[in-house]
Amino acid sequence: MSHSQDMLRTNTAFLQFVEQLFEDKQAGNAIQLKSFAAGAYLIRQGSIISQVYIIREGITKCYIAEDNGKDYIFEFLGTGEITGELEAINKGACLSNITALTPVTVFTIPHDRFMALLRSYPEFNELLLKVLAARIYQTCIRTSYQQLYPVEYALLRLLSLEASQQTFFAKKDMAAYLGISVRSFNRTLKELREKNILDKEGLNIDLSKEQLEQMIKRFEDA
């Protein structure tokens, strides 16, 4: 099991399993499909929900909105990712907002049914354990990195992730993912351009110079 860093998380194994359940007349009878337009809320922070959602199609962002008007994006969830599971397990109000960045289709499973499925399908239970473990793992790594390195590093890393996944987000969202202002994001980006990045060797970024150059260019052309 690799722990590759992903900005956009996906999980094909999980999706497959849920697809199968959905097809199954018995097990799938409480599972439903639901669609959201780009920009719509799947979940509102602080609300009470009674289903979990598994993304079948599309991309969502998962973020906390603080009282001071700022947002912090934890992750971008794509195909096969589950959300609302914390609330199913711990019975609390929703931790974060989930909104659709693209048109999104999800499977919904009621909480009690979800918990029952975990009990009856050890394989499903194990998939969930892995999802949770992976999230903790990633969150820890990211948080540490963002707290202890200058923004410049986090930004480079972010660009490389974005490039390697060929997905592109709005600056506002990238800034919120880094926990900084858009202004800082722009400024740092500009500095990277000027410094010509290439000499930045010491970074443990798993992306070729070419790809990185391409990423920076994305912000350069007039």
Next chain:
Amino acid sequence: MSHSQDMLRTNTAFLQFVEQLFEDKQAGNAIQLKSFAAGAYLIRQGSIISQVYIIREGITKCYIAEDNGKDYIFEFLGTGEITGELEAINKGACLSNITALTPVTVFTIPHDRFMALLRSYPEFNELLLKVLAARIYQTCIRTSYQQLYPVEYALLRLLSLEASQQTFFAKKDMAAYLGISVRSFNRTLKELREKNILDKEGLNIDLSKEQLEQMIKRFEDA
């Protein structure tokens, strides 16, 4: 299930369950006790381990050491908390260092046995799910808070947590928990003293003025 913010995490339900397993001749035969002196490593970041640890007694800190020499502390784990479980679930190298802040005693369970226990005891499995969910929950809240508010707020919150738990950590550790330098920690503390804190109403800190004053005093006396 409450989501109270804890700096020092504990879990009596989990501990009880493991204690019972330990007593049980059958189930407990692979569970062992192990002790560590204050300052010792239970787990080294990047190493490979083959057991999970459940803390029976004592306090540990769980942190990532970055290449640039800085540490980021995720959590302080106390009685009943498990660690090494991510590695059991995902089979990877250790995410973080775990060191003993006080003398520590743990139960150790080999990975394969641990995974088997999860399968044979649904109750145990559920306890673990709750632990993981709670960690994600807490981590998200904390990260967001620390990224989006000035250090002053995070520090106040931290002091209140510390006071409410009656546990006291070294400044170095508190700074590492906040992801800032000791210098910044001191400076902010000083500013709080000067500002007399009390007028700081807008904070959602669940601690009385008296307690907070007491906390600040702790750093004041000469």
Next chain:
DNA sequence: CTGGGAGTGGGACAAATGTCCCGTTTTATT
């Protein structure tokens, strides 16, 4: 008792980041 090492407290300055603001560009809607 004593010298070294760790922890503490803070001054001075440098670097990073945020806030406010405004002009431009892009995108969506009518």
Next chain:
DNA sequence: AATAAAACGGGACATTTGTCCCACTCCCAG
């Protein structure tokens, strides 16, 4: 095509945080 709304880019300045450094205390091993 015309216009409004949102996103972009960056200047100027304020604030926050880090780095470097030094002096002081405390504690313990020799």
